[in-house]
Amino acid sequence: xxxxxxxxxxxxxxxxxxxxxxxxxxxxxxxxxxxxxxxxxxxxxxxxxxxxxxxxxxxxxxxxxxxxxxxxxxxxxxxxxxxxxxxxxxxxxxxxxxxxxxxxxxxxxxxxxxxxxxxxxxxxxxxxxxxxxxxxxxxxxxxxxxxxxxxxxxxxxxxxxxxxxxxxxxxxxxxxxxxxxxxxxxxxxxxxxxxxxxxxxxxxxxxxxxxxxxxxxxxxxxxxxxxxxxxxxxxxxxxxxxxxxxxxxxxxxxxxxxxxxxxxxxxxxxxxxxxxxxxxxxxxxxxxxxxxxxxxxxxxxxxxxxxxxxxxxxxxxxxxxxxxxxxxxxxxxxxxxxxxxxxxxxxxxxxxxxxxxxxxxxxxxxxxxxxxxxxxxxxxxxxxxxxxxxxxxxxxxxxxxxxxxxxxxxxxxxxxxxxxxxxxxxxxxxxxxxxxxxxxxxxxxxxxxxxxxxxxxxxxxxxxxxxxxxxxxxxxxxxxxxxxxxxxxxxxxxxxxxxxxxxxxxxxxxxxxxxxxxxxxxxxxxxxxxxxxxxxxxxxxxxxxxxxxxxxxxxxxxxxxxxxxxxxxxxxx
Amino acid sequence: xxxxxxxxxxxxxxxxxxxxxxxxxxxxxxxxxxxxxxxxxxxxxxxxxxxxxxxxxxxxxxxxxxxxxxxxxxxxxxxxxxxxxxxxxxxxxxxxxxxxxxxxxxxxxxxxxxxxxxxxxxxxxxxxxxxxxxxxxxxxxxxxxxxxxxxxxxxxxxxxxxxxxxxxxxxxxxxxxxxxxxxxxxxxxxxxxxxxxxxxxxxxxxxxxxxxxxxxxxxxxxxxxxxxxxxxxxxxxxxxxxxxxxxxxxxxxxxxxxxxxxxxxxxxxxxxxxxxxxxxxxxxxxxxxxxxxxxxxxxxxxxxxxxxxxxxxxxxxxxxxxxxxxxxxxxxxxxx
Numbered sequence: 049x050x051x052x053x054x055x056x057x058x059x060x061x062x063x064x065x066x067x068x069x070x071x072x073x074x075x076x077x078x079x080x081x082x083x084x085x086x087x088x089x090x091x092x093x094x095x096x097x098x099x100x101x102x103x104x105x106x107x108x109x110x111x112x113x114x115x116x117x118x119x120x121x122x123x124x125x126x127x128x129x130x131x132x133x134x135x136x137x138x139x140x141x142x143x144x145x146x147x148x149x150x151x152x153x154x155x156x157x158x159x160x161x162x163x164x165x166x167x168x169x170x171x172x173x174x175x176x177x178x179x180x181x182x183x184x185x186x187x188x189x190x191x192x193x194x195x196x197x198x199x200x201x202x203x204x205x206x207x208x209x210x211x212x213x214x215x216x217x218x219x220x221x222x223x224x225x226x227x228x229x230x231x232x233x234x235x236x237x238x239x240x241x242x243x244x245x246x247x248x249x250x251x252x253x254x255x256x257x258x259x260x261x262x263x264x265x266x267x268x269x270x271x272x273x274x275x276x277x278x279x280x281x282x283x284x285x286x287x288x289x290x291x292x293x294x295x296x297x298x299x300x301x302x303x304x305x306x307x308x309x310x311x312x313x314x315x316x317x318x319x320x321x322x323x324x325x326x327x328x329x330x331x332x333x334x335x336x337x338x339x340x341x342x343x344x345x346x347x348x349x350x351x352x353x354x355x356x357x358x359x360x361x362x363x364x365x366x367x368x369x370x371x372x373x374x375x376x377x378x379x380x381x382x383x384x385x386x387x388x389x390x391x392x393x394x395x396x397x398x399x400x401x402x403x404x405x406x407x408x409x410x411x412x413x414x415x416x417x418x419x420x421x422x423x424x425x426x427x428x429x430x431x432x433x434x435x436x437x438x439x440x441x442x443x444x445x446x447x448x449x450x451x452x453x454x455x456x457x458x459x460x461x462x463x464x465x466x467x468x469x470x471x472x473x474x475x476x477x478x479x480x481x482x483x484x485x486x487x488x489x490x491x492x493x494x495x496x497x498x499x500x501x502x503x504x505x506x507x508x509x510x511x512x513x514x515x516x517x518x519x520x521x522x523x524x525x526x527x528x529x530x531x532x533x534x535x536x537x538x539x540x541x542x543x544x545x546x547x548x549x550x551x552x553x554x555x556x557x558x559x560x561x562x563x564x565x566x567x568x569x570x571x572x573x574x575x576x577x578x579x580x581x582x583x584x585x586x587x588x589x590x591x592x593x594x595x596x597x598x599x600x601x602x603x604x605x606x607x608x609x610x611x612x613x614x615x616x617x618x619x620x621x
Numbered sequence: 622x623x624x625x626x627x628x629x630x631x632x633x634x635x636x637x638x639x640x641x642x643x644x645x646x647x648x649x650x651x652x653x654x655x656x657x658x659x660x661x662x663x664x665x666x667x668x669x670x671x672x673x674x675x676x677x678x679x680x681x682x683x684x685x686x687x688x689x690x691x692x693x694x695x696x697x698x699x700x701x702x703x704x705x706x707x708x709x710x711x712x713x714x715x716x717x718x719x720x721x722x723x724x725x726x727x728x729x730x731x732x733x734x735x736x737x738x739x740x741x742x743x744x745x746x747x748x749x750x751x752x753x754x755x756x757x758x759x760x761x762x763x764x765x766x767x768x769x770x771x772x773x774x775x776x777x778x779x780x781x782x783x784x785x786x787x788x789x790x791x792x793x794x795x796x797x798x799x800x801x802x803x804x805x806x807x808x809x810x811x812x813x814x815x816x817x818x819x820x821x822x823x824x825x826x827x828x829x830x831x832x833x834x835x836x837x838x839x840x841x842x843x844x845x846x847x848x849x850x851x852x853x854x855x856x857x858x859x860x861x862x863x864x865x866x867x868x869x870x871x872x873x874x875x876x877x878x879x880x881x882x883x884x885x886x887x888x889x890x891x892x893x894x895x896x897x898x899x900x901x902x903x904x905x906x907x908x909x910x911x912x913x914x915x916x917x918x919x920x921x922x923x924x925x926x927x928x929x930x931x932x933x934x935x936x937x938x939x940x941x942x943x944x945x946x947x948x949x950x951x952x953x954x955x956x957x
Binding site for chain 1: 700767813814816817821825829830831
């Protein structure tokens with residue numbers, strides 16, 4: 049027995065205390081001078097010595113009882129820790145630390161006992177309780193409890209790795225499988241606008257009105273790791289419609305295939321997320337590209353975004369159109385875009401945010417009204433101001449205009465972001481073949497804009513949404529981020545449009561507008577926009593109370609400059 | 622009119638997108654294996670990759686995944702994209718057919734020796750000097766002996782340990798199950814912690830200092846001694862034990878998806894090659910090539926080995942009778 053104890057002391061220093069306690073038991077069980085002889089009778093001793101021995105026995109018994117109690121507590125706590133560990137790894141870690149402290153204390157008690165044993169060794173004899181566990185057994189129990197806790201934690205950890213995850217944050221709500229191969233995100237966009245038009249004359253102006261501009265639940269996610277999808281209906285406007293519904297296969301970031309309904313690749317600002325645009329309404333160039341397309345597109349980002357490309361085939365869609373899901377359009381459109389950010393991955397910070405590229409599309413139309421621009425702000429196809437009023441319409445005095453012949457677009461574009469400053473510029477050509485009866489023309493319409501932003505609070509300006517460094521929190525004196533924005537742009541209609549395709553007395557052939565605004569980003573999710581936009585028109589504007597056609601847009605619009613104040617409260621998550 | 626151009630362009634885009642994923646000169650294999658083969662396959666993978674590159678010029682990266690054998694098999698069924706599986710019992714490979722149809726029913730017949738390139742058996746690891754004097758199975762059920770065995774429900778290692786004890790007693794009782802029931806019941810009454818895999822049991826015994834004896838595969842027993850030299854652990858080979866047949870298979874559905882069928886088959890066939898068998902022997906797996914096995918009489922002590930089929934009628938029967946919910950193991954074992 050002694051030999052075993054000695055060998056364990058040598059091989060496992062951690063058990064020294066336990067071995068010593070056993071030595072104590074042996075020592076008090078046998079006379080110090082003759083440890084190999086069984087103690088049949090206690091040696092003669094004075095009454096005082098006997099008392100000391102009894103006291104020592106009592107102390108030892110109490111200490112052992114405390115140890116047993118401690119073990120009981122540890123076992124109980126171990127079971128509790130197991131349950132806690134299954135719920136939270138963190139809770140387990142805390143318990144484990146506490147457990148380590150307790151073990152240290154226990155070890156201290158054992159060491160203390162060793163000391164007492166040393167002092168008692170020569171003073172008398174004592175018999176340990178027959179069923180008292182040995183220190184080694186106690187150590188084993190402690191180790192077993194620890195290991196069980198460890199395994200419980202491992203099991204909890206393994207279970208956590210295979211358990212679905214729920215994430216809630218500024219990016220919306222997300223459910224994902226443990227391996228993230230399956231993800232479902234629920235996001236949303238709500239934009240409540242108010243537009244106030246300045247009434248410059250007696251004619252009708254725009255409607256001063258609240259407007260639920262966009263109310264879109266956004267459902268997106270991933271299935272089988274490489275397949276992404278998005279579904280975006282819009283409950284804003286006069287009817288519910290689907291804006292985005294697509295499936296994307298990502299073989300690599302450089303090689304992706306997208307099919308469904310989504311934004312076409314041509315226009316720069318058109319590609320900017322609705323929640324991120326600087327103003328309530330996009331500039332003129334977006335009027336010359338399709339808002340959405342239905343088709344299939346190969347696309348990708350090369351060299352970590354240094355270059356990106358997109359090329360696809362779509363149903364043809366007229367300028368600014370968001371085609372119906374069931375439009376049967378035989379005419380197809382090929383569209384593509386190349387965009388470069390050559391310094392994105394360099395250390396040249398002043399140029400890192402420089403990007404430029406070009407988008408283009410081509411289609412051949414066979415007499416189709418849907419190939420013309422949308423009808424927003426009027427009853428016929430045409431183009432609108434930022435106040436969403438139609439200043440140009442295909443409204444000849446006689447006949448009906450349809451798209452016919454080639455329709456191509458070319459859209460050179462650039463962005464620049466440096467610190468809190470940002471610039472966005474694009475020039476878009478939309479050459480549209482039109483037909484009115486037997487008359488045909490290719491109309492070369494152009495638009496351009498330059499918009500700038502400056503984030504007063506210093507956050508980095510980006511093409512995407514701002515992330516305020518100090519989200520709005522009155523309790524802590526934080527006000528979010530403030531962003532100044534400005535824009536100038538023009539839209540020029542080809543003179544060949546007049547008079548056989550558009551009435552020059554009613555429609556303008558040019559609109560030029562500027563706008564300034566200030567955006568308050570309370571946080572990443574909430575933004576309040578305020579801006580003022582002014583638009584001048586060239587052409588059109590004839591008003592004649594006797595002619596009904598002059599009592600509606602575009603005549604009522606082009607008769608005066610447009611001055612409008614926009615406000616918006618936006619929730620995007 | 623020109624619509625065919627656009628339609629054609631659309632088809633090209635689709636075709637281009639789908640055809641783009643082509644193979645290169647680099648390949649990756651995932652070997653999903655059981656808990657105690659890490660070290661062996663680290664060396665084996667290196668040897669095979671070098672041989673493969675010399676033969677084909679292709680660079681091969683071989684990833685390993687280890688855990689309790691049955692858990693690993695279930696992971697593959699659940700989607701872990703293993704190109705090959707190297708398990709410690711046929712049932713775990715069979716699961717890939719029965720539950721996932723990831724492999725064909727005749728998977729065992731595709732490679733020699735029923736797709737078993739090497740064997741092992743269950744032995745004892747005891748503490749220095751064998752203080753509890755453990756020599757055979759009956760010594761494990763003494764009241765003062767603490768035994769470390771992984772969970773038979775999740776670990777092939779544990780299952781073999783259980784069946785080794787069962788088989789030992791059953792053979793002695795000439796088929797009367799009362800004796801093995803008593804032995805196995807007492808044995809697991811002496812198990813303080815049930816790990817989910819063999820490597821976990823090793824950590825419990827050698828790393829945490831729990832128990833007097835560890836039951837594990839022969840190769841793991843040697844690995845334990847090697848990894849804990851200060852403890853001077855000793856390996857005790859019982860007079861009889863179970864033959865642990867370690868089957869392998871390529872996962873047809875995954876290799877088809879990864880285009881790794883050829884390299885996966887070559888990988889497994891290399892286990893049967895002389896070089897592969899030598900490597901297995903070096904890591905204390907018993908080669909199935911008798912000539913190579915015979916080269917290492919000192920490394921693989923003689924003991925009486927009985928098969929699972931001999932003592933339980935086969936793995937399916939063993940699983941159903943002993944390890945299914947409510948089976949003999951559940952009846953005999955009460956968690957502490």
